[in-house]
Amino acid sequence: MFPDVGLPELVTLAILAVLLFGPDKLPEIIQNAAEFIRKVRAFSDSAKEEIRSELGPEFKDFEFEDLHPKTFVRKHVLDGDGDGIGRDLGLDDIRGALDPRKELAEVADAVREVADDTDPRTAAPPVTLAKTDRPEASARSAFDPDAT
Incomplete structure (x- = not known):
């Protein structure tokens, strides 16, 4: 209790x-x-x-615990035992459509294929996160507040 x-x-x-x-x-x-x-x-x-x-007599096996909303939905709508209306509503199809794992696996496989097929000699140079020297002030364009 x-x-x-x-x-x-x-x-x-x-x-x-x-x-x-x-x-x-x-x-x-x-x-x-x-x-x-x-x-x-x-x-x-x-x-x-x-x-x-x-x-x-048709309700002799009626259980009051089935009236709890979570139990009711699980038993009758989400098809907990295999004979509810969950199969009729196509809830399994909806669950599968909303599950992103399949699509993410396909994208990951495509990225792996592209990464394996690229020739390291023709690939773009690696990106570094180190700061580079700033261009000179004359090479930079001037800020124009009226242009915005």
Whole structure:
């Protein structure tokens, strides 16, 4: 129910409960809480059975967890078990069309082929990132603010 609650948290809650309620009242409070939880579970189970009986025999295997939106979409639209409407909608085709891996692999293969076919003697000189000497001021064009 609470997967993130570990032993240190439970010990802290137990110490806090003993400090707040005292050792004399604590067993009575625990019994009342357990009884309340049992009543809520019984009420929930009876409500579920009543809804199933009202829906009729065609919904006898109906699960309330299927009403959760994520579960509903996964089961009925995205075709989690193979017989939903996901195949009819062509969702697999859409997923394949939106996946860029195939196109990227084709581009990478084309670049590799071109790189392998080029002759190193006729290839362009390698690009360096080192700064080169700046051209002289006379070789540069003057900036004209009115030209913009």
